[in-house]
Amino acid sequence: MNVVVYCGSNYGTDPAFAEAATALGTWIGASGNRLVYGGSSVGCMGLVARACLAAGGEVYGVEPHFFIEQGVAQMDLTRLYDVQTMSERKAKMIELGDAFVALPGGVGTMEEITEVMVRVHLELDVRDRCFLLNVDGFYDPFVQLLDSMVEKRFLSEAELAKFRFPRTVAELTAELAGLEALPL
Numbered sequence: 001m002n003v004v005v006y007c008g009s010n011y012g013t014d015p016a017f018a019e020a021a022t023a024l025g026t027w028i029g030a031s032g033n034r035l036v037y038g039g040s041s042v043g044c045m046g047l048v049a050r051a052c053l054a055a056g057g058e059v060y061g062v063e064p065h066f067f068i069e070q071g072v073a074q075m076d077l078t079r080l081y082d083v084q085t086m087s088e089r090k091a092k093m094i095e096l097g098d099a100f101v102a103l104p105g106g107v108g109t110m111e112e113i114t115e116v117m118v119r120v121h122l123e124l125d126v127r128d129r130c131f132l133l134n135v136d137g138f139y140d141p142f143v144q145l146l147d148s149m150v151e152k153r154f155l156s157e158a159e160l161a162k163f164r165f166p167r168t169v170a171e172l173t174a175e176l177a178g179l180e181a182l183p184l
């Protein structure tokens, strides 16, 4: 199964963020799944990729050409897709993915995972496979916003329940282990 991971191009202040990136990358590699991610060597992005490779896993990176030219890409990946734009990258990652995970991150991570959430919401191709790893309550303010959307009738309880917010890598991987690859 291809597990898409979106995460920070920085480490963040809480060491638990980097630990989660490493633990998730290790699980993906050791469990025989494949990591699909943004292709960079920096921050938590680099950690998840190197951990997956070190655990014997395959890693597909999808990197816009301008980042490759800047020398940001992780060059020892199983496969590095060289795309033109950030939009092309997001589309390719969704096309490749069987499950989608956001670790703590910044606006880039939010942009990527909310596109997946919209596709879940609209019952397009990625239904019920969207996870935001709520390390140390990082996503609690976002959960509050989603609760407010339910309260204000912009989102239903049933729709909200499709977005999963595991609090630990162990909880997340227990859910991932129960999924199968989507049909091609």
Ligand SMILES: C/C(=C\CNc1ncnc2c1ncn2[C@@H]1O[C@H](COP(=O)(O)O)[C@@H](O)[C@H]1O)CO
Binding pocket: 005, 006, 007, 008, 009, 010, 037, 038, 040, 042, 045, 067, 070, 072, 105, 106, 107, 108, 109, 110, 112
């Ligand atoms: C040029 C430098 C860092 C390169 N930054 C990024 N490299 C690759 N991908 C990136 C980068 N910044 C954002 N992204 C994408 O968004 C997500 C992370 O963004 P966030 O704002 O840090 O959460 C990530 O999944 C990427 O797909 C040196 O400064």
